[in-house]
Amino acid sequence: MQYKNLGKSGLKVSTLSFGAWVTFGNQLDVKEAKSILQCCRDHGVNFFDNAEVYANGRAEEIMGQAIRELGWRRSDIVVSTKIFWGGPGPNDKGLSRKHIVEGTKASLKRLDMDYVDVLYCHRPDASTPIEETVRAMNYVIDKGWAFYWGTSEWSAQQITEAWGAADRLDLVGPIVEQPEYNMFARHKVESEFLPLYTNHGIGLTTWSPLASGVLTGKYNKGAIPSDSRFALENYKNLANRSLVDDVLRKVSGLKPIADELGVTLAQLAIAWCASNPNVSSVITGATRESQIQENMKAVEVIPLLTPSVLDKIEQVIQSKPKRPESYR
Structure with missing residues (x-):
């Protein structure tokens, strides 16, 4: 495994990481989670x-x-959580000082930890002044409940505004953004965020490298596997939006490239995300140890992605966003 600095911070995170979205609590209990997490640590x-x-x-x-229960030393791992949707009440969601403080304390209680390493604002909150959010996130850091803060699914303009408020108040700005990034979702990472990397040293922890499993090729057979994410009732609409003929045709077109490299489609897709120098860590998900073992081999695929191989991939997916004139 390789380790990268999270943006311009001194915090080092593994190139591939693990996220609990969908799986923990919906598909996996504590016993299964322990085997999954230990498998990740072993890699x-x-x-x-x-x-x-x-x-x-x-x-x-x-x-x-x-x-x-695994008995891990807390300082050996980096744990992050995200605040925005904490419950049904009017003050249980959003990025007000009240919810950030109360939500963070509630998260730490559930995690049974004294702190998280990174705390994200899970979405932007148009109903709360950015200055209030920046001050609240700094309060959390000052209390020692988090070491760093970041954003998830914010726009470049919103992140820039947060940094503007932080600079003006002599406070800590967000060091990381967590956007979706894969071969079919590229605009933010490769175009919109370009000024942020140099101006603010923003790092990225990206999610959905396999486009909810589409890039594994398992949906190309025409049927939805019973143990897959798209088989879950909550994800039926996402399945209908994702499993379109043009996308599946492109996934099939990637198969010969993966075969030529001697890797799986999943490994190719994950390595492709990790090869972007602005990506600090690619968040993976899994319900079985075998999936983790396969995903982690993507680290060995990254050096195989030469410019010529990346060009071949681009010829198939044809999804590269146009860069703004000023960034060329």
């Missing part, structure tokens, strides 16, 4: 991602209990 993963909204808090409870 060098040190970064584990969660959120207060995942399985309505149950994902944090499962991860915390699993880590406690």
